[in-house]
Amino acid sequence: MKASRRPLLVAGFAVIAAGALALSGCSGNSGGSNGQSSGDDSHGPITFVQGKDNNNLIRPIIDEWNSKHPKEKVTFKEQSDNADQQHDDLVQHFQAKSTDYDVVAVDVIWTAEFAAKGWLAPLKGDLKLDTSKMLPATVKAGTYGGTLYTAPWVTDGGLLYYRTDLIKTPPTTWDEMMKDCSIAKAHNIGCYAGQYADYEGLTVNVAEAINSAGGTIVGKDGKTPTLDTPEAKKGLEAIVDAFKDGNIPAAAQTYQEEQGRQAFEAGQLLFHRNWPYIYSLASTDGSSKVKGKFAVAPLPGVDGPGASSLGGHNIAVSAYSKHKGTAVDFIKFMETEEIQRQAVTKASNAPALASLYDDPELNKQLPYLSTLKKSLDTAVPRPVSPFYPAITKAIEDDSFAAIKGTTSVDDALSDMQKAIKTAGAGS
Known part of the structure; x- marks a missing residue:
């Protein structure tokens, strides 16, 4: 993925330079430590916000989720393809403690900033994720102060x-x-x-x-x-x-x-x-x-x-979401092998799921995958x-x-x- 603070382009098998994500959602306010709202186990409609979906990857994924979860529908808000604008949009909503964003895409270089200000729900307790199958570098990129705040999604x-x-x-x-x-x-x-x-x-x-x-x-x-x-x-x-x-x-x-x-x-x-x-x-x-x-x-x-240097975007739950239960379930869905495979084949996004880098079919289609994994294994x-x-x-x-x-x-x-x-x- 290209360095942040520039428009992100997608082309062909563009691993994640293309369409760098910045997700977002709709939901709650009030209460909780660090300014967080309650609702870790609450379920209901949410909003998912990310940068421009140039490859039309996200909409079909959301349609698939919505068909299986009619009472927990996800609405997609598409931001611009400019990383600066994505960042500023998120900051404005977080500062306002807006309930309009539930799940947000976070550039790996924004994690500490957002977590330190209490804008992201820590992914622990009821919101805990299993990251054992993810590339270690992607997990580290989502961690601040020893706590996971953003879930591995696409890397670079x-x-x-x-x-x-x-x-x-x-x-x-x-x-x-x-x-x-x-x-x-x-x-x-x-x-x-x-x-x-x-x-x-x-x-x-x-x-x-x-x-x-x-x-x-x-x-x-x-x-x-x-x-x-x-x-x-x-x-x-x-x-x-x-x-x-x-x-x-x-x-x-x-x-x-x-x-x-x-x-x-x-x-x-x-x-x-x-x-x-x-x-x-x-x-x-x-x-x-x-x-x-x-x-x-x-x-x-x-x-x-x-x-x-590690690139990529992770996905996180807004501290102000009213339906954090649905938000984290949606993140788990986004991290499944089926969805990660779609991200590789349709948008050429480098997956966070380690096993896909050894997949013979994917390596035939994207010959650089095995070399990229070596790069990511030592990425900082x-x-x-x-x-x-x-x-x-x-x-x-x-x-x-x-x-x-x-x-x-x-x-x-x-x-x-x-x-x-x-x-x-x-x-």
């Missing part, structure tokens, strides 16, 4: 795309990939690019570099910065040095997901970091010059495969923090300055450290 991870006509074996480490850049130079093309424009995608790429080098951005409390380490420096320095020596072309400073995809499809890159959604586009676009000439591998790390959520917007702004602004060469890596990390510490102190 970064992949390394590489030219099979130029490279026989993909690199497993960053250093190996940098050595292979001589091949790119020999063919007069760029070596590697990810998403390095000054936006959320830069946070994704920088987090991957730092995590892959063994570092972290914040501690387990979600507020204490941990960027003053050799590992964090090694991660950011790898990106900055690659720009300096031209292994990452200067043009990549303007790349979001689509610009990078277009460069790779045009045959201008040997390696490219992106989400799974571009696999089918590069395979089917009439203008693609790499059709049949590329494959995917896990992102490279220091001593082996690196750590992808972006900082789980109730003030994530302040953290990502610090990472974006300061790392972009280091990439441009207007500040040093040491100063960039120091500035990030101070900004995150300040944000945490004011939380």
Whole structure:
């Protein structure tokens, strides 16, 4: 899935870059701890809200539910396809303690913010879910303060795309990939690019570099910065040095997901970091010059495969829902193998259900699934923090300055450290 705060596109076998979900519902108010309403065992009509249903996946699913539950019908509210607008819409309804939203889709980077403010019902007690069959990373992404607040639904991870006509074996480490850049130079093309424009995608790429080098951005409390380490420096320095020596072309400073995809499809890159959604586009676009000439591998790390940043959307119960019993039953329905399989085959959403990644039929249709699972097995959520917007702004602004060469890596990390510490102190 593309980095948040951008319109989300769906195309072909777009794993979850497409149609990123943001669900919602209708129901109750009043009472309860943390501002929650009562009704954990209450059943009745609910509303389900998510982003634009580009693949017409959700409506038939809701029709199926409604045919089996005539007294607990689900109404679908479709938001826009813009992640910022989805987030703001949810915030407005939560702040108003609106009873209009019961089940909501939550970008993985919003979980801590919403949970810390008491807007999501904790999925425990009467609302407890069995997550034992879900990918561990998706469960971790839905957990805040040791409690599950959002249920795994669709996920995403970064992949390394590489030219099979130029490279026989993909690199497993960053250093190996940098050595292979001589091949790119020999063919007069760029070596590697990810998403390095000054936006959320830069946070994704920088987090991957730092995590892959063994570092972290914040501690387990979600507020204490941990960027003053050799590992964090090694991660950011790898990106900055690659720009300096031209292994990452200067043009990549303007790349979001689509610009990078277009460069790779045009045959201008040997390696490219992106989400799974571009696999089918590069395979089917009439203008693609790499059709049949590329494959995917896990992102490279220091001593082996690196750590992808986790993408995706989970689904949650609004703290103000009057019919939480129905809301959690609907979530359980959405997590069944039947529905998860529909999400894969119809919308190419990467499932949270682990077993589907080993399904022979699905792997035949979506050849990258097995590699994606390896990526997700080692994926790391972006900082789980109730003030994530302040953290990502610090990472974006300061790392972009280091990439441009207007500040040093040491100063960039120091500035990030101070900004995150300040944000945490004011939380």
